Amino acid sequence: MGNNDVVIIGAGHNSLVAAGYLAKAGRRVVVLEKSSVVGGTATTDETFPGFKISPVADTAGYLSDEVKTDLKLDSQVEIIPLDPIASSPEPDGTHLAIWRDTARTVKEIERFSPADAAKYPLFVERMTKIAGVIEGLLKLTPMDLPSVGLADIRAALGLAGPVLKLGRKNINELLRLLPTPVEDLLNEWFESDVLKGALAASAVKDVTWGPQETGTTFTFIYNWALSDTGLFRSASLVKGGIGELTKAMAETARGFGAQIRTDVEVKSIDVERGKVTGVTLANGESIQAGTVVSGASPRTTFLELLDARYLDTSFVRHVHNIKYRGSASRMHFALSGLPEFPSLAGAETDGYLRGPIQIAPSINYLQRAFDHTKYGRVASAPYLDIVIPTVADPSLAPSGKHIMSVTVKYTPYALRDGDWAAKGPEIAKLVVDTIAEYAPNFPGLIIDQMLLTPVDLETVYDLPEGNVNHGEMTLDQFFHMRPIPGYARYRTPVEGMYLCGPGCHPGGGVTGLPGQNAAREILKDAK
Amino acid sequence: MPRQTPFHSRTNALCESQNWVEWSGYFSAQTYEMDHIHEYNAIRLGAGLFDVSPLFKYFIRGRDAVALMNRVITRDASKCGVGQIFYTAWCDDEGKIIDDGTVARLGEDSFRMTAATPTLCWLEDNAFGMDVEIEEVTDAYGALALQGPTSRDILQQLTDTDLSSLKYFRMLETKLAGAPVNISRTGYTGDLGYEIFAEPDQCEGIWDALIETGAAYKLLPAGMTALDMVRIEAGMLLLDADFHSASTAMFEVEKTSPYELGLGWMVNLKKDHFVGQEALRRENARGPATCTVGLEIDVLALEKVFVQNSMPLQLPYQSWVDELPVYSDSDQRDHIGRATSGTWSPVMKKYPVIGRVKPQYAKIGTRVYVEQTVEARRYAVPATVVKMPFFDPPRKRE
Ligand SMILES: Cc1cc2nc3c(=O)[nH]c(=O)nc-3n(C[C@H](O)[C@H](O)[C@H](O)COP(=O)(O)OP(=O)(O)OC[C@H]3O[C@@H](n4cnc5c(N)ncnc54)[C@H](O)[C@@H]3O)c2cc1C
Numbered sequence: 001m002g003n004n005d006v007v008i009i010g011a012g013h014n015s016l017v018a019a020g021y022l023a024k025a026g027r028r029v030v031v032l033e034k035s036s037v038v039g040g041t042a043t044t045d046e047t048f049p050g051f052k053i054s055p056v057a058d059t060a061g062y063l064s065d066e067v068k069t070d071l072k073l074d075s076q077v078e079i080i081p082l083d084p085i086a087s088s089p090e091p092d093g094t095h096l097a098i099w100r101d102t103a104r105t106v107k108e109i110e111r112f113s114p115a116d117a118a119k120y121p122l123f124v125e126r127m128t129k130i131a132g133v134i135e136g137l138l139k140l141t142p143m144d145l146p147s148v149g150l151a152d153i154r155a156a157l158g159l160a161g162p163v164l165k166l167g168r169k170n171i172n173e174l175l176r177l178l179p180t181p182v183e184d185l186l187n188e189w190f191e192s193d194v195l196k197g198a199l200a201a202s203a204v205k206d207v208t209w210g211p212q213e214t215g216t217t218f219t220f221i222y223n224w225a226l227s228d229t230g231l232f233r234s235a236s237l238v239k240g241g242i243g244e245l246t247k248a249m250a251e252t253a254r255g256f257g258a259q260i261r262t263d264v265e266v267k268s269i270d271v272e273r274g275k276v277t278g279v280t281l282a283n284g285e286s287i288q289a290g291t292v293v294s295g296a297s298p299r300t301t302f303l304e305l306l307d308a309r310y311l312d313t314s315f316v317r318h319v320h321n322i323k324y325r326g327s328a329s330r331m332h333f334a335l336s337g338l339p340e341f342p343s344l345a346g347a348e349t350d351g352y353l354r355g356p357i358q359i360a361p362s363i364n365y366l367q368r369a370f371d372h373t374k375y376g377r378v379a380s381a382p383y384l385d386i387v388i389p390t391v392a393d394p395s396l397a398p399s400g401k402h403i404m405s406v407t408v409k410y411t412p413y414a415l416r417d418g419d420w421a422a423k424g425p426e427i428a429k430l431v432v433d434t435i436a437e438y439a440p441n442f443p444g445l446i447i448d449q450m451l452l453t454p455v456d457l458e459t460v461y462d463l464p465e466g467n468v469n470h471g472e473m474t475l476d477q478f479f480h481m482r483p484i485p486g487y488a489r490y491r492t493p494v495e496g497m498y499l500c501g502p503g504c505h506p507g508g509g510v511t512g513l514p515g516q517n518a519a520r521e522i523l524k525d526a527k
Numbered sequence: 528m529p530r531q532t533p534f535h536s537r538t539n540a541l542c543e544s545q546n547w548v549e550w551s552g553y554f555s556a557q558t559y560e561m562d563h564i565h566e567y568n569a570i571r572l573g574a575g576l577f578d579v580s581p582l583f584k585y586f587i588r589g590r591d592a593v594a595l596m597n598r599v600i601t602r603d604a605s606k607c608g609v610g611q612i613f614y615t616a617w618c619d620d621e622g623k624i625i626d627d628g629t630v631a632r633l634g635e636d637s638f639r640m641t642a643a644t645p646t647l648c649w650l651e652d653n654a655f656g657m658d659v660e661i662e663e664v665t666d667a668y669g670a671l672a673l674q675g676p677t678s679r680d681i682l683q684q685l686t687d688t689d690l691s692s693l694k695y696f697r698m699l700e701t702k703l704a705g706a707p708v709n710i711s712r713t714g715y716t717g718d719l720g721y722e723i724f725a726e727p728d729q730c731e732g733i734w735d736a737l738i739e740t741g742a743a744y745k746l747l748p749a750g751m752t753a754l755d756m757v758r759i760e761a762g763m764l765l766l767d768a769d770f771h772s773a774s775t776a777m778f779e780v781e782k783t784s785p786y787e788l789g790l791g792w793m794v795n796l797k798k799d800h801f802v803g804q805e806a807l808r809r810e811n812a813r814g815p816a817t818c819t820v821g822l823e824i825d826v827l828a829l830e831k832v833f834v835q836n837s838m839p840l841q842l843p844y845q846s847w848v849d850e851l852p853v854y855s856d857s858d859q860r861d862h863i864g865r866a867t868s869g870t871w872s873p874v875m876k877k878y879p880v881i882g883r884v885k886p887q888y889a890k891i892g893t894r895v896y897v898e899q900t901v902e903a904r905r906y907a908v909p910a911t912v913v914k915m916p917f918f919d920p921p922r923k924r925e
Contacts, residue, residue: 274805308656309598312620313802316655 004030004259006522007279007289008500009266009305010462012040015295016249016260017515018500018522020071022293023256025523030287031250031258032279034265034462037243038250040295041461041468042510044241048334048448051403052396054242055452056330056461057510058387058405059356061234062226063245064139067512076248078239080392081228084355085235088198089343089438091361096194097352100229113192123189124231130174131224132162138225138506138513141521142480142488179475182216183363193362201360202233205385205407206468206508208327210370211363215475222473226511234509235355237389241396242510269294269305269497276496279305291496291522295515297470298322298483298503300462306494315493318484322503323477326454326466327373329408331431334448338388338402339439354391359384359434369410376416378427382434383409401447406431413454413465420455427451469508470501479505490518491525498522529554532580533669533730537738541748548751551581551643556750563756563845564873566749570716570757571874573745574675576737577754579715579722580730582628583645584664588637591657596638598653600630601785601807603798607632612696612711615793616785617649622806623773623782625649626766627790629713631698639664639709639724643766649774653802669730673737674720674757676922677744682710682721684740695924704736715754717761719922755846759870759879762821762915764788768848769819769867769881786815787883789915817864818889821915822853824869824878824897828909836902842878846870853882854896859907863888866897872918879917880910888912 006022008015011033023029037043041056060079068074087097096112099105102121109117136159143152163171177185182203186196200211203220210216220232227234238245250260265282269292278288294301302311302319311319344352360366360383369379385407390397397403408431415423428451435442454466463470471477480488483503490498500518502508529549532538538556546557555578559566569575587595596604600615607613612631616624628642640646650661673682683690688701690710698711706729714720725733738746755765764770773782784807785794795801796808830840851866852859864884871878880897888895891914896907 303656309594309653310800313649313652314620317652320655 004028004287004289006030006291006293007032007287008293008295009269009279009301010034010040010295010501011038011246011250011260011262012295012501013042013246013249013510013512014501014515014518015040015293016246016253017067017071017512018293018295018519019253019258019260020249020256021516021519022522023253023258024070025519027291027526029253029258030289031253031260032264032266032281032287033260033262034282036263038260038262039243039246041463042242042246044243047332047450050398051334051401051448052241053332053403053450054389054405055332055450056457058242058389059234059236060238060242060245060510061228061236062509062511063228064512064516067516070516071249071252073245073248073252076251077245080237080239082235082237082355082392084352085229085231085233086198086202086356086358087344087352088194088358088360089341090194091437093343094194095341095343095352096198097355098198098231100231109192109195112194113190116190116192116195119189126170127221127224127232128230129162129166129170130177131221133159133166133174134221135225136162137479138511139517141490141517142482142505144486144489145480178218178221179214180217181212181214182220183211183367185217185220186363193364197360197362197365198358199232200363200366201358201383201385204366204370204383205233205409206328207473208325208370208373208410208412209474210367212367213370218475218478219473222478222507226509233356237387237393239393239395241389245510266305268307269301269494271306271310271494271497274310274493274495276494291498293498293500293518293522295501296462297464297501298499299324299464301499302492311493315484315487322483323472323474324413324465324467325472326413326457326463326468327410328466328468329411329427329454330452330457331406331408331428332450333404333406333446334397335402335404335445336447337400337445338391339404339435339442339445341439343438353388357386357388359386359438373410373412376412376414378411378415378423378430379409382411382430384431384434385409386435402445406435411454413458420453424451424453427453470503471507473507478507482507490521532578533727534578534580534671534734537731537734538578538748546750550751551583553581555581556748558750558752559748563750563752566747566753567756567873569745569747570675570718570749570753572676573747574673574678574681574741575716575749575753576734576741576746577672577674577749578669579672580669582665582670583642584668584670584724585640585642585646585650586633586637586662586664587640587650587659588662589657589659590636591654591659592636592638595650595654595657595659595661596630596640597798598801599650601794601801601803603795604630604632604638605798609634610697610699612698612713614696614713616788616790618785618803618807619773620802620806621773621782622784622803622810624770624785624788624790625772625774627764631711644772644774667726668724669727671723671733671737672714672716672720673723674714674716674718675746676719677741677746678720681737681741681744681746685736703733706733708733715761715763716757717763717916717918717923718757718920719925752845755848755868756870756872759846759868759881760872760875760916760918762881762917764819764881765848765868783817783883784810784815786810787817787819789819791815814886816886817883818886819881819883820889821913821917822866822880822882822895822897822910823913823917824880824899825909825911826878829878829899832899832901832906832908836904838902842871843869844871852898853884854898854907855888857896857907857909859896859898859905863895875918877917879913881915884912
């Protein structure tokens with residue numbers, strides 16, 4: 001195996017994107033994945049025979065258009081846009097749906113607050129502008145503050161457009177808003193609890209924070225910047241499951257000449273005199289390479305695969321201090337039929353169930369669900385994000401049958417009492433009971449079910465503390481501070497060694513951006 | 528209020544001056560008598576007994592103990608034999624010195640480390656992923672330094688172990704006046720001397736035995752004033768005097784490297800890896816920005832300055848710690864460094880000073896000028912770069 005010059009650790013989607021770009025540029029690339037399939041957290045399998053489940057990530061709306069085009073993914077996979085992008089059944093039997101079409105959403109909001117309905121279009125316009133600036137940041141390699149180079153300034157010029165469009169008043173507004181709680185933002189605009197709950201939910205879906213915590217406006221706007229809906233959350237499926245997307249990425253990379261090996265676990269990254277020399281596999285095999293790129297989390301990469309004793313003390317301390325603290329569980333159901341939500345009765349039920357369903361009736365509900373986390377307890381009334389992918393893509397299940405996939409918040413990784421091994425059945429019951437409150441026929445439809453706790457996410461998918469994004473996506477771990485200050489440019493203290501996963505800028509989600517940005521920097525260094 | 532060391536009942540009874548200072552949170556005698564000079568004389572002519580219990584002490588044990596020590600210190604810990612002690616520095620990632628102290632190898636996989644500043648957190652930060660146990664034992668042991676030409680004779684009265692075979696920078700476990708102790712031939716005086724570690728409940732008995740036996744050997748309990756004079760004679764650096772710790776320095780310019788402190792001999796660039804090694808490798812290649820030197824002030828020239836002011840010569844009666852400018856010329860135009868501590872040396876009848884100058888002025892015999900203030904006026908008094916230690920009696924190692 002002497003003829004590789006790049007080894008990529010892991011075959012998660014970012015690794016595959018990096019492999020695609022590097023192989024396209026003529027580098028000899030080998031990708032090493034410990035699991036038996038490619039895709040990492042973006043896979044699809046038949047855990048329940050006959051049902052195609054995407055166990056971890058399922059919605060694909062954050063994928064960068066440029067990556068899609070560059071890696072010829074458009075022709076290989078079919079993206080199914082979902083609409084509504086969120087619908088909220090309410091405990092009192094009412095419901096609110098947010099559609100891609102603003103006018104249609106305005107009509108929905110009118111049922112709750114005419115005043116809010118009137119403001120909604122302006123809110124969308126303002127947030128879109130602000131998110132445009134953040135979007136510009138996502139494709140940039142973070143600068144090394146405070147020593148910003150000329151090349152950084154040139155690269156950042158692309159930001160000038162969105163910033164100018166924003167106008168001075170709105171720039172101040174952006175800086176004022178980012179660190180605030182999303183509740184404050186929404187209170188400045190709206191009065192309806194239902195609307196505010198529906199909007200706030202997306203801001204806290206991927207972080208262990210409640211909507212009353214500082215910085216959740218940042219996560220709200222970050223999602224907005226990435227999403228394919230032009231709104232606050234993404235809502236798209238890949239036909240056949242998200243695993244089809246990563247399979248296509250692997251195909252593209254192979255087409256460019258990359259070699260992809262599964263069932264090979266990297267045991268260590270080998271370093272000599274501060275320079276990377278290759279990797280050693282769990283089976284004892286050594287693979288030499290002048291460039292090693294890790295798609296594993298910073299914790300795994302620096303504290304497990306690299307020998308920490310060769311790294312600077314302050315660096316190790318920083319890596320050690322990265323916040324992970326996951327709090328999401330995933331639960332999947334095979335169903336014999338479509339659940340009925342009485343709150344949607346009269347509405348075109350099927351249409352409403354096509355998009356993600358949020359059990360998030362108000363900001364207070366979300367915040368209370370989070371509050372338990374602070375004391376190491378599972379939420380007693382959880383916030384659920386539900387997708388029934390079979391409504392839009394019936395091919396995933398036997399005819400007439402359905403799949404339901406649920407993200408469950410908050411179920412903190414660090415429990416104060418008891419351990420996760422015993423907690424599973426309790427959470428499963430909580431999820432079923434909670435859904436049954438809104439869809440009473442649901443329990444009777446369950447054919448099979450499966451729960452992934454934060455500890456499962458850690459052990460099966462190598463996500464430290466079950467964090468969904470290889471590190472919390474918070475303002476203090478964003479841009480030049482991701483994964484840690486001083487090392488946000490995909491490079492590491494070890495020469496020839498790079499990171500390409502969501503532990504680096506711009507972070508999590510199936511975006512392809514960390515992989516694309518990393519590949520760009522690696523190619524730059526080779527010049 | 529400062530805490531009391533395990534010797535406090537004894538040191539307090541002897542401390543006529545009640546001149547206490549705080550040392551790392553403990554009471555420490557500045558002088559025992561009202562004046563320090565008898566204590567100074569005892570160290571050089573008989574023996575001085577210091578309570579050095581406030582030193583920070585750590586045990587490092589486990590399979591990776593050598594690996595941890597080697598990651599932290601600049602010397603090669605694997606070369607430290609069991610029963611041997613290393614004086615060593617440790618640095619931050621940028622190769623700037625954090626502290627210096629001793630590392631004693633107690634066994635294949637265990638070390639005792641002493642430090643002037645709290646070091647537990649630094650050790651733990653560096654032990655990431657290692658199979659090692661780090662225990663702070665600052666309070667678990669009292670420590671004494673018995674220093675001076677008669678120190679061996681005193682100790683020998685109290686133990687069956689033949690101390691003549693205990694070499695410089697070696698240690699052994701034995702009994703002293705019946706109490707289990709660890710004795711090392713180390714110290715901060717540049718003289719023949721020992722350091723004794725014992726568990727707190729043994730401390731008073733050991734102290735009493737040493738004072739009683741020492742009476743016939745010109746032994747006196749000695750305080751920090753006398754200690755600072757002899758450490759300067761011995762050319763030993765003091766933290767927060769001759770250098771600052773990189774971990775507490777507020778500004779980059781306050782940090783120094785082992786090379787700048789004349790401790791380059793303890794930087795092992797060949798060993799596998801240690802914190803700061805890369806930075807030190809680069810510094811070694813380009814040469815340090817400043818060099819620590821011994822300076823000897825020309826006392827006759829200094830006298831002339833006093834005479835000019837119609838005064839008799841006045842020499843410092845005890846040591847000073849300061850930052851005095853050093854010039855290459857008597858006109859005080861070309862500033863080349865600083866003097867950081869100095870003392871009149873009664874045994875040498877000389878005025879040694881420790882300082883840091885630009886490398887081109889570090890050669891032995893170079894004439895430089897140290898600022899001295901006489902009658903509120905600043906003069907540049909000639910001084911010569913001399914070898915350190917200033918005072919280096921053969922008995923230290925013999
Ligand atoms: C519960 C959950 C739900 C999510 N939902 C969505 C969603 O709906 N939409 C969305 O856009 N994002 C979602 N995300 C986030 C998204 O999945 C991730 O941010 C993103 O997919 C990370 O991709 P990646 O390829 O960089 O890393 P990963 O997918 O984590 O891949 C890393 C790969 O490295 C491998 N690896 C690790 N160590 C080694 C080793 N030593 N040797 C060999 N291989 C190794 C792992 O096996 C894994 O395959 C979700 C995440 C979670 C946890």
